[in-house]
Amino acid sequence: MVSAPTNEHYFLGIDGGGSKCKASIADASGRVLGSALAGPANPLHGVEQTLQSIESAARRALSDAGLPTETLGRLVAGAGLAGVNLPSLYRVISDWPHPFAALHLTTDLRIALLGAHQQDEGAVIVTGTGSCGYVRAAGVDHLLGGHGFPYGDQGSGAWMGLEAIKAVLLASDDLGPETQLIESVAELLQARGLAIVERMSGKPSSDYARLAPLVFDAAEAGDPVALDILRSGARYISAMARKLLAYQPPRLSLIGGMAERLETWLDRDVAEQLSRPLGPPEAGALLFARQQSALANTA
Amino acid sequence: MVSAPTNEHYFLGIDGGGSKCKASIADASGRVLGSALAGPANPLHGVEQTLQSIESAARRALSDAGLPTETLGRLVAGAGLAGVNLPSLYRVISDWPHPFAALHLTTDLRIALLGAHQQDEGAVIVTGTGSCGYVRAAGVDHLLGGHGFPYGDQGSGAWMGLEAIKAVLLASDDLGPETQLIESVAELLQARGLAIVERMSGKPSSDYARLAPLVFDAAEAGDPVALDILRSGARYISAMARKLLAYQPPRLSLIGGMAERLETWLDRDVAEQLSRPLGPPEAGALLFARQQSALANTA
Numbered sequence: 001m002v003s004a005p006t007n008e009h010y011f012l013g014i015d016g017g018g019s020k021c022k023a024s025i026a027d028a029s030g031r032v033l034g035s036a037l038a039g040p041a042n043p044l045h046g047v048e049q050t051l052q053s054i055e056s057a058a059r060r061a062l063s064d065a066g067l068p069t070e071t072l073g074r075l076v077a078g079a080g081l082a083g084v085n086l087p088s089l090y091r092v093i094s095d096w097p098h099p100f101a102a103l104h105l106t107t108d109l110r111i112a113l114l115g116a117h118q119q120d121e122g123a124v125i126v127t128g129t130g131s132c133g134y135v136r137a138a139g140v141d142h143l144l145g146g147h148g149f150p151y152g153d154q155g156s157g158a159w160m161g162l163e164a165i166k167a168v169l170l171a172s173d174d175l176g177p178e179t180q181l182i183e184s185v186a187e188l189l190q191a192r193g194l195a196i197v198e199r200m201s202g203k204p205s206s207d208y209a210r211l212a213p214l215v216f217d218a219a220e221a222g223d224p225v226a227l228d229i230l231r232s233g234a235r236y237i238s239a240m241a242r243k244l245l246a247y248q249p250p251r252l253s254l255i256g257g258m259a260e261r262l263e264t265w266l267d268r269d270v271a272e273q274l275s276r277p278l279g280p281p282e283a284g285a286l287l288f289a290r291q292q293s294a295l296a297n298t299a
Numbered sequence: 300m301v302s303a304p305t306n307e308h309y310f311l312g313i314d315g316g317g318s319k320c321k322a323s324i325a326d327a328s329g330r331v332l333g334s335a336l337a338g339p340a341n342p343l344h345g346v347e348q349t350l351q352s353i354e355s356a357a358r359r360a361l362s363d364a365g366l367p368t369e370t371l372g373r374l375v376a377g378a379g380l381a382g383v384n385l386p387s388l389y390r391v392i393s394d395w396p397h398p399f400a401a402l403h404l405t406t407d408l409r410i411a412l413l414g415a416h417q418q419d420e421g422a423v424i425v426t427g428t429g430s431c432g433y434v435r436a437a438g439v440d441h442l443l444g445g446h447g448f449p450y451g452d453q454g455s456g457a458w459m460g461l462e463a464i465k466a467v468l469l470a471s472d473d474l475g476p477e478t479q480l481i482e483s484v485a486e487l488l489q490a491r492g493l494a495i496v497e498r499m500s501g502k503p504s505s506d507y508a509r510l511a512p513l514v515f516d517a518a519e520a521g522d523p524v525a526l527d528i529l530r531s532g533a534r535y536i537s538a539m540a541r542k543l544l545a546y547q548p549p550r551l552s553l554i555g556g557m558a559e560r561l562e563t564w565l566d567r568d569v570a571e572q573l574s575r576p577l578g579p580p581e582a583g584a585l586l587f588a589r590q591q592s593a594l595a596n597t598a
Contacts, residue, residue, distance in 0.1 A: 147493075148496055152468050175535065
């Protein structure tokens with residue numbers, strides 16, 4: 001059982017992401033009092049911006065909860081952030097002189113899992129801008145994929161966008177098959193051929209992920225190139241799911257921006273074993289803050 | 300015939316590249332008087348650095364030729380630079396208040412072609428850090444590939460390195476086949492699994508190209524994953540060569556850092572139609588400067 005901290009404390013759940021940071025505040029009983037959004041909070045894309053977004057989201061959530069700004073110092077925070085599985089990033093963020101009573105740091109995957117299953121064990125595959133898998137079961141704590149753009153994250157939005165750009169550029173040189181992606185990409189980017197290169201050169205993975213819906217659209221219309229991309233991505237996600245299921249987690253959920261459309265492309269045996277997520281990652285971050293606080297109180 | 304400018308002028312040939320800038324100085328008769336190297340000069344990676352490198356290489360080449368610094372204002376320069384086929388970059392560099400008597404700007408491919416064939420017509424495939432094809436023949440001026448990292452340039456060093464990293468990361472999750480690249484990449488990068496991600500995240504294409512020799516080594520040792528990568532890259536370069544040959548250029552050369560090792564992997568019909576390059580790109584830049592100067596004098 002989670003032992004409650006003194007009632008002077010509140011819990012703050014932080015779900016950091018590449019495009020925004022979500023914050024939720026709950027009281028000692030777990031009741032959510034307020035929530036808010038702030039800017040990007042992916043430390044892989046910038047630590048300074050991440051810390052600013054976390055503090056900003058926390059202040060806004062306090063305001064949304066009708067609590068005074070001074071309450072900031074009484075928040076027990078749980079934060080799930082991408083990239084903190086990298087030791088160097090974990091250290092940098094742990095060293096932050098944060099304004100909270102406590103800051104418990106974990107990966108975006110851990111809070112996604114806690115949110116989706118409302119318990120410590122289970123497995124999740126996140127397919128949004130990036131993709132990765134995570135399982136905690138019977139003493140196992142295992143991560144799959146999540147290696148990032150442009151060398152990993154098959155089946156993710158950014159990967160689909162990158163494959164779409166590759167196919168369109170090959171076709172524009174008549175060195176690859178025709179595809180309706182040429183027209184849909186041209187419409188979205190307002191660019192063709194070399195102008196696509198000017199438009200995408202040096203751009204972050206989120207810009208590539210914007211093209212993913214075009215791949216789904218084209219595949220659903222029977223475009224062979226888009227079908228190849230989507231089937232290859234789905235094959236990777238299905239293989240990842242089987243690896244995670246081998247650890248016999250109580251539940252497996254597919255979450256993230258691509259999840260809904262991708263689900264129908266997964267192998268049937270995999271799709272049948274998916275469970276709907278019980279809650280969002282920010283709920284998992286709140287649960288993580290409560291758990292860690294209870295551990296600290298009993299220690 | 301090229302009409303000679305007044306003998307007060309000298310010619311400067313500039314071959315800009317991602318890792319260094321090569322400069323050669325020749326007199327009105329075409330005799331090379333001196334040459335020098337300076338830092339990176341790829342405008343796609345930084346215009347300011349490129350302009351500095353060009354001026355620095357020119358000053359050093361003057362010194363190497365035993366000519367006084369003031370001669371800078373009497374140099375008729377021809378420069379071949381990557382990326383100036385993009386209108387935005389062409390404009391930025393054309394607007395540079397350069398210190399030369401004249402600056403004639405063209406692509407790295409055009410000077411590679413002029414250098415390799417010592418004439419206006421012909422075709423080249425450059426496979427170094429990136430890859431691209433270029434043909435000028437019978438009124439045709441056509442570019443293939445060269446779209447850049449990470450969405451193009453199949454068969455290039457950076458592409459091979461990227462494919463190697465992808466394969467190693469897949470294998471490290473047991474979601475892809477075993478490959479000896481795991482060990483050779485670990486040795487070169489002093490990193491495995493997630494540490495590879497830390498090592499490569501956000502790195503320029505030249506860092507990926509460093510891994511290309513490992514792909515050749517592994518493929519030559521029969522590693523199936525490396526064989527797949529190399530065969531796929533060679534297939535693309537062979538297809539590109541056939542497209543270029545369709546324009547019936549007088550000669551086709553394969554040049555750049557990957558050329559020698561890649562040649563044996565090309566389809567036989569393509570390999571048999573390759574000609575050795577007659578000169579390097581900086582010789583092509585000098586030739587370009589002379590040609591453009593002659594045009595200006597006759598105009």
